[in-house]
Amino acid sequence: MITLSEENYLKTIYHLENLEGSAVSTNAIAEKIETKASSVTDMVKKLADKDFVNYKKYQGVSLTKKGKNTALNIIRKHRLWEVFLVDKLNFSWDEVHDVAEQLEHIKSPKLIDELDAFLEYPTYDPHGDPIPDKDGNFSKSDKVKLSKVSLLTDCKFVGVNDSSSDFLKYLDKNKIALGCQIKVLARESFDESMTILVEDTELNISKTVSNNLFVKTI
Numbered sequence: 001m002i003t004l005s006e007e008n009y010l011k012t013i014y015h016l017e018n019l020e021g022s023a024v025s026t027n028a029i030a031e032k033i034e035t036k037a038s039s040v041t042d043m044v045k046k047l048a049d050k051d052f053v054n055y056k057k058y059q060g061v062s063l064t065k066k067g068k069n070t071a072l073n074i075i076r077k078h079r080l081w082e083v084f085l086v087d088k089l090n091f092s093w094d095e096v097h098d099v100a101e102q103l104e105h106i107k108s109p110k111l112i113d114e115l116d117a118f119l120e121y122p123t124y125d126p127h128g129d130p131i132p133d134k135d136g137n138f139s140k141s142d143k144v145k146l147s148k149v150s151l152l153t154d155c156k157f158v159g160v161n162d163s164s165s166d167f168l169k170y171l172d173k174n175k176i177a178l179g180c181q182i183k184v185l186a187r188e189s190f191d192e193s194m195t196i197l198v199e200d201t202e203l204n205i206s207k208t209v210s211n212n213l214f215v216k217t218i
Helices: 005-021 026-033 037-049 065-089 096-103 109-118 165-173 207-209
Strands: 053-056 060-063 154-160 181-185 196-200 201-205 213-217
Touching: 005 026, 005 037, 005 060, 026 037, 026 060, 037 053, 037 065, 060 165, 065 109, 154 165, 165 196, 196 207, 207 213
Parallel strands: none
Antiparallel strands: 053 060, 154 181, 154 213, 181 196, 196 201
């Protein structure tokens, strides 16, 4: 039986492993979940004993096939619940993360399969992140950060790197919504801030903002 805390660790390791492209340090895990490195080491050893991770001291942590499948299942549940909350219960996209964090730990496979069918098998959540299917497969995306886009390139806003409530509220305030068209008009060499055109509105944004917007060129 896997505990709620163990599920949270597996999901965190999965995201860090994909971000770094290699085994993850216990310090990186500790920073992400805001706990002591010694506590992470204790948990990682437990997960290794259950064959969820590979762990050797000073060599980092990586998910086993069993661990990866478990993490993807948790992510699937989280993102399906986010779709349900936004599409069926009228939550805004900045309200759903914390609620989905609680709902993702429901164990019933039948409930999640029925939820998936009820929602007509969505492939992306409200933040533009791909939703794994029941076998752990999900759509690959050619999205890039807006900060990497060349001047005068037409793009479509498809996702966020930061799904915090504060950032999503910032986007709402500036009418930057998934699917809208964006063009980079100018980039400052000093601080890499940008002037962009969002649909028909000019907007100045910081490098932090452009680093947290995913787009596809069109």
